[in-house]
Amino acid sequence: MTEVLLRGGTPWGADGPADVLVRDGRIATDPVDPAVIDISGQFVLPALVEAHCHLDKTLYGGPWIPHSADDTLAGRIGNDLSRRAELGVPSEARIAALLRTMRSYGTAHVRSHTDIDPEVGLRGVEAVSAAAAEVGMPVQQVAFPQHGVLTNPGTLDLLEEALKSGVAAIGGLDPAGIDRDPVRHLDLIFALADRYGAFLDIHLHDGGTLGAWELELIAERTRALGLGGRVTVSHAYALGQVDDAHQDRLAAVLADAGVALATAAVYSFPVPPLKRVLDAGVVVACGHDGIRDLWGPYGSGDMLERAMHLAYRSTFRRDEDIALALRAATYGGAEVLGLADYGLSVGCRADLVVVPVSSAAEAVVTRPPRTLVMISGKVVHSLVSEGGGVLHN
């Protein structure tokens, strides 16, 4: 039995300071003879959840690669296809470097969309799996048809192959805008997800009334197949573009069907109206999207920074509003990933982040160095000084 007592910190959601006991990797009660770590005056969060990234594409940890695509989606797709071999993408070393950085910032769980296409096959899936195993970090992969399903023959078979190989989720991509046949695209990927009991996570950049209508198609299929709680729409720019009444109608439809949203609040693209969809009962998760890759040079791996972007683009100023962005980067992501035993309650897995702030809002706004990161009860990152800090039994 190993016991650690985090003493004097304030867990998120508690009324004030409350010690957190960790025993055998879980949050527990009734300490016997714990090692004590003094975190007085600090704030305790459940580990961060990166719910939407593209690990397989990353160039993280290598030299600066100037962005070489033109400013069109077709240009970015073509540039990606033409340069990934030259740059050694996917790279287990780059992915592992990024995962280590994510973990040092307090991320314990990751959902990553991995490119699947006839050229790259399942090499991306294998590279991400290998890196995750190397680092010892759980990564839930979405087999992602980045270059289309119907428009890229052979991809559908690869999605099924990925599922057979154990991938937990499959993706979709702009069923109308990219794949040109939204009904058939969605019918195919929903059928696959249903057959294999997989999660479904669909990229939807299609905007305005087109994207809004596709959200309805997705909700209809989720209800019809009883897949509520297992389907996520990523980006969903359309939700940030239609008028308020339309947003409300769509939010109700999504909540009723059990379709979640994942947002990254990237660049100047529309952000789904966070408070409005949460009020309707929609689960919302948060992620980086690309991190230092051929699609764009930005991204640090720090989910507190990502939550800041989400709060900032949502024009949230009040503490309780800013905290909603952090909920997306923690509890919302955990729900989308289907994590059991997530949180700060007794019995939960001891995946914790300690930060030198007084509130969730301050954590998001200031993104301070992490004082302590604990995964499954093990300290994986620590700034606690020898003297005032960790006392090992």
Next chain:
Amino acid sequence: MTEVLLRGGTPWGADGPADVLVRDGRIATDPVDPAVIDISGQFVLPALVEAHCHLDKTLYGGPWIPHSADDTLAGRIGNDLSRRAELGVPSEARIAALLRTMRSYGTAHVRSHTDIDPEVGLRGVEAVSAAAAEVGMPVQQVAFPQHGVLTNPGTLDLLEEALKSGVAAIGGLDPAGIDRDPVRHLDLIFALADRYGAFLDIHLHDGGTLGAWELELIAERTRALGLGGRVTVSHAYALGQVDDAHQDRLAAVLADAGVALATAAVYSFPVPPLKRVLDAGVVVACGHDGIRDLWGPYGSGDMLERAMHLAYRSTFRRDEDIALALRAATYGGAEVLGLADYGLSVGCRADLVVVPVSSAAEAVVTRPPRTLVMISGKVVHSLVSEGGGVLHN
């Protein structure tokens, strides 16, 4: 004579590594017997310029203050007026703390909009002046009618009083949206600026065709009074809202009149189309707007981070585009502030920032710790290690 040679770095704009000699506070040539600082493999920028902030309002360096205003402009103004006394705003200590942080990030020059109104009088101006003197950092103040000119009797006299006391610039605020009489508002503040040879820097949040028309009014008065090069419009959301052809027409009008823009790329508010206005010849500067104050909790004081927000909201991915945001945070700001001897050329004041990156774009995207900050040839911040680094004569 004091001489320091920064050896082995790559100055921004140079083709490759080039030593930078600093003599008696200026960039020089022909070293005699300099102390040498090895910055091999690093990148040299001119000091950052914060061209739009509100130092007098800041709560920086104090405990976290949850945002207490409601989500309306009237709510924020009322909240500001009612709470500033309780929180000790303006505070010389808070302002000085923020200036020190800004300097440690490499900012050497600041333009700050200081509230002027019958209640606070010139106390804000005095607090900012005192803090600037305490820290030894130049701050160009804009006497700013935050609560209106025509709608707040007594403010116009205070603007004049501020100019008489030596403030370099006066401001304006939404001549239509807030002050309800754009022609009279602008005529009054232009006349004052003209009479005292002051800079003029006008907050313009008014959107769409209303804000666009006010930009025309501002350009007309700038031309008529020959004030080109001395007038700035801050925010100018309207420029990001009208259609492309209208943007082009306005950009040409502003460039022709010599009206500059300052943008902060805050929240989800519209950002002027940076490439388009630069192509037309408009000078663009960058700043934080508020930093940790009653108007909003965000802001770090790091102008590389601010440049990131500007690049990100501009959806800039390519190095040469991202560099435009950094130009706004350096050369653009210097031009708006009317700084002589700014830059990396021989004879310029040695205000320099050294960062461990390979390019301007990488500096903006990664916002690394500053290796060295030098102001007027003096090292004010340094991470250079004793052994491999600074050799003092």
